[in-house]
Amino acid sequence: MSGENRTSRLSVARAAFVVARRDFTAILFSKAFFFFLIGPLIFVGISGAAGYIGASAADSGPPPGLGIVMSPADNAAMVRAHESLEDLIDLPPVEAVSGGAATDIPALLADKDRNLAAVVSGSLSAPALHGTEDRIDRWKGDVSLLAATARGDTASYPEVTLFPAATSRASERSARAGTATAAITLLFLLTMLLAGMVMSNMVEEKANKIVEILAAAVPMDAVFLGKLFAMLAVSFVGIAVWGSVAGVILVLGASAIPPLPAPAIGWPLFATLFLLYFAMAYLLIGSVFLAIGAMAPTVRDVQTMSMPATMLQLGVFFLATFAVSSTGSPIELAAIAFPLSSPYVMLARAAQEPVVWWHFAALAWQVLWVVLFVKFGATLFRRKVLKSGGAGRAKTKSTGLLAGIAGLVSSRRN
Structure with missing residues (x-):
């Protein structure tokens, strides 16, 4: 070349x-x-x-609920408070669960038959809310209102202790x-x-x-x-x-x-x-x-x-x-x-x-x-x-x- x-x-x-x-x-x-x-x-x-x-079908299904795990008397009071308020404001459906403090809350949240997005425990004066972080942030005000109405003292609202679902390694x-x-x-x-x-x-x-x-x-x-x-x-x-x-x-x-x-x-x-x-x-x-x-x-x-x-x-x-x-x-x-x-x-x-x-x-x-x-x-x-x-x-x-x-x-x- x-x-x-x-x-x-x-x-x-x-x-x-x-x-x-x-x-x-x-x-x-x-x-x-x-x-x-x-x-x-x-x-x-x-x-x-x-x-x-699929989203339309999901929206038409039952909404996620709030489980109540307190003493029998507090459970009944929370349910009555929900019945008195649900026609006035938008509240999640509630379900009272017997068992109190002995209830396995993580297992309750994982139960697909119950369709619970969060669980409230403790007492009417000191409620505790368990669930995913975004869900409990949205529902803590509703839980405080329900607890105040249930104990008949709407002048002061109890502080809700939040327990986000723990994420293990x-x-x-x-x-x-x-x-x-x-x-x-x-x-x-x-x-x-x-x-x-x-x-x-x-x-x-x-x-x-x-x-x-x-x-x-x-x-x-x-x-x-x-x-x-x-x-x-x-x-x-x-x-x-x-x-x-x-x-x-x-x-x-x-x-x-x-x-x-x-x-x-x-x-x-x-x-x-x-x-x-x-x-x-x-x-x-x-x-x-x-x-x-x-x-x-x-x-x-x-x-x-x-x-x-x-x-x-x-x-x-x-x-x-x-x-x-x-x-x-x-x-x-x-x-x-x-x-x-x-x-x-x-x-x-x-x-x-x-x-x-x-x-x-x-x-x-x-x-x-x-x-x-x-x-x-x-x-x-x-x-x-x-x-x-x-x-x-x-x-x-x-x-x-x-x-x-x-x-x-x-x-x-x-």
Whole structure:
């Protein structure tokens, strides 16, 4: 190769940017991408409608009640006070429970047959309210009014002692494990839904001989990197659209959705790490799918050859789900070291553990494997499809070939 040709070729980073910009523009303004976007929106819309119906059904059910666990005389007085006041103000329904101080209040609150949101104990002069923190904050005034009316002294209202439902370390870890499982499930679904575009795009351009033109213009590594990052950018556009619609539905149907426990590192940092680990998971599996799409001559062959990779992803998901309950175990550490499962397991760790520094190490590890996968896929494509080694393939000047790329972009837009 002459020195003029060698110096006229773009660097890998610059060439990858040119390919990525071309693919991103062509896909973003295509009709197929529009229909790809509205498919999940229909599903989200149906889910939102189901949530609204569920919220309406929940509102039409019996409201949560207030249990009264006092002496028999105080129980009866509280019930009479409730009967005299319920027509005047909005009060929760009450249920007198026999047993007094010997009653197991946590078990009473957990009894689904009774539907009690809080329990008042103690005496009319010193009532004590047990329940979730938000519930007892709302009902403490009602309990004080009921106790004052029950003892016949509405000139002074007794102070209500609040006992928020205690949260043990075990229950806290269990709640965060639920957040971790929900996060990795969403990550898996988004990755599998969006990664398939890489294969279909590669097969289409391979059939149209566009890949060969790109390979002659820029290094094959740059072609793979450009296509991966173009698809990643397109995926973020899809996530932004779907997330906006889902956010509106969540706001409108918030009453029907139970609150998700906060992750150990907090929601802002957790959301940032979710996007970063999605990018890593997408680039890792996308590089595998890209190599498959480059090797497959037809769409039917893509479906056949991608089946092992899809099964591998399912195995990775099940491994990450199992590792959620085994933090620090050899299985979890092996899942962190395995590149395809590393984003999922580290996202689960972000939900369960407050340590931040190890996420930087995990992201660096995953970036390394993305580079290796891309290098391997590009080398395999050169040797098996282009039938060339590391050198010896005729190269043309990048200026003329980039003009050809611009022509391809224009033709695809039209």
